[in-house]
Amino acid sequence: MRRKIINPYNPQLNKCFGCSKTNPIGLKMEFEEVDNYIMAVWEPKEYYQGYINVLHGGIIATLLDEAGAWCVTVKMGTAGVTSELKVRYLKPVFMNRGNINIKARILKVEDRHVYLKCELTDGNGKICAESEAVFFTYPEEIAKRKFGFPGKEQFFEK
Template structure:
């Protein structure tokens, strides 16, 4: 078994489905808003070390024929990273630096892509994450190093309606 597949399989540890506490009708978030008809409507799961998402690409999100648009890939990586901050760090954040490496095309015809985000480091004001996108065959297509500016939880609650870490879990 190739090393990349062993690494990916290692991420298939026990997962917990994450609740979207932002799922009200007015939430038009392109990444996670369930009522945004043009959006990605991502849902998430958590494992011990990562946050995970799966997304089924459609032709409306292609660049070249049958290839997921690079901007959509960047959005998938960034959104999964931001949700990792919400769940693992316990606050809201905004992207300050993002470096994406496109390693190979992610083909729409290969079906559901998976994205994972891992918190690598954090201090009081920022967090650094490593995010990856795998195609439907489980091959690594893109990766990103992303740094987020962290808001203090009190400001995140007031300004961004951050509901607190506990709101992301089902009872």
């Protein structure tokens, strides 16, 4: 099963660096649900480089973290915040190799903690970075009140 995930957050208020379409310096990530994981295809821009033609490591970590957050949101139906993020940089991400793919999937859930695995592949399909993350999740009503969570039904077309 594959379906596009809609970003239902108010574009006037949501300035998330990872996913907002209205943040002029943001990453503007978009996601799809594919079976048991979520994924994004992202086009690197030259102003996100560290070394010449190499994607900055902080941007790599942000891409992995954002994918994890959307995985929690879609799969768990609530908002969560990053408790831990361990990134392994396996090889440089050369920006001239095309779009980057980011995937995230849930490994396990313990109480309100969600454990995830994320990976980032370059335009040649080589895994360049991976992460393990733990997100702390909130009950849906608290997520709505504190974080503006719109409700799990808002992330897909009806």
